Amino acid sequence: MSIESEAAVAELDATLDRTQVSAELADELFGVVDLLEGSPALRRALTDPSTPTERRQGLAQGLLESRIDSAALGLVTEAVGKRLGHRALLDALERQAIRALLKVAQSEHRLDDVEDQLFRFGRLVDGDAALRAAITDRTASVERRVELVDALLSGRAAAETVRLAERAIGARDRNFARTLGGYVAEAATLRNRLIATVRVARPLELQQRDRLQNALARQVGREVALQEIVEPELLGGLRIELGDEVIEGTVAGRLDEVRRQFG
Known part of the structure; x- marks a missing residue:
């Protein structure tokens, strides 16, 4: 992403942060993304740098003002006024829809639950070959795969978790697990937290988790959320992924290093 695009996204973030968010706002933004995704000619018209900003914004307003609420229309109009390419515009609007849902969860004091549910559902899908195949099968309709996600999550997870998992079905990067991981990272960002993925051979005890979490927080200077993945093949120890x-x-990692040195 260019510096100009990053600045535009930051400005849209700030606008959403000043907006009264709702699930309806998120759905309207998702709807605009889908509309633009299905209309290359409209995407080009709204992002053509040779067209004056006011004309692009007027086109968006004329097309959408009777279809979406003023809050969603304001965000779309602002986004269209930025110098964003086709893909960057879609990504920017999708991001604000995701953030809107997460901020709804935050306002209802269930963002922790949503973050944990998204992470665990991603692990469940990734660890079950049959389920992963069913959810990522591009020969099946999106509607059918959304119904599968609903059957698995409805009544068992927060409404925001269900909606985001549904949205991940049609992710443009075509990777369901990675898309869920992006949602989890965004949830952590809302609370100024970093995500540390910890791979262990056996589940950590509560005191071990607390010590590790505190140690990592001291190292990076901000709160850290642990996402624990149990992998018995690691034999012992732990592997921590914190940003880059x-x-x-792990014992397995040390053995691999010995093999590389003496192999």
Whole structure:
């Protein structure tokens, strides 16, 4: 992403942060993304840098003002006024829809639950070959796969978890698990937290989790959320992934290093 695009996204973030969010706002923004996704000619018209900003914004308003609420229309109009390419515009609007849902969960004091549910559902899908195939099968309709997600999550997870998992079905990067991981990271960002993925051979005890969490927080200077993944094949120790940094402390990892040195 260019510096200009990053600045535009930051400005849209700030606008959403000043907006009264709701699930309806998120759905309207998702709807606009889907509309633009299905209309290349409209995307080009709204992002053509040779067209004056006011004309692009007027086109968006004329098309959408009778279809969506003023809050959603304001965000779309602002986004269209930025110098964003086709894909960047879609990504920017999708991001604000996701953030709107997460902020709804935050206002209802269930963002922790949503973050945990998204992470665990991603792990469930990733660890079950049959389920993963069913959810990611591009020969099946999106509607059918959404119904599968609903059957698995409805009544068992927060409404925001269900809606985001549904949305991940049609993710443009075509990777369901990675899309859910992005939602989890965004949830952590809303609370100024970093995500640390911890891979262990056996589940950590509560005191071990607390010590590790506190140690990592001291190291990075901000709150850290632990996402624990149990992998018995690691034999012992732990492997920590924190941003771009990887701390390898598993028995299996040390054995692999010995094999590389003496192999």
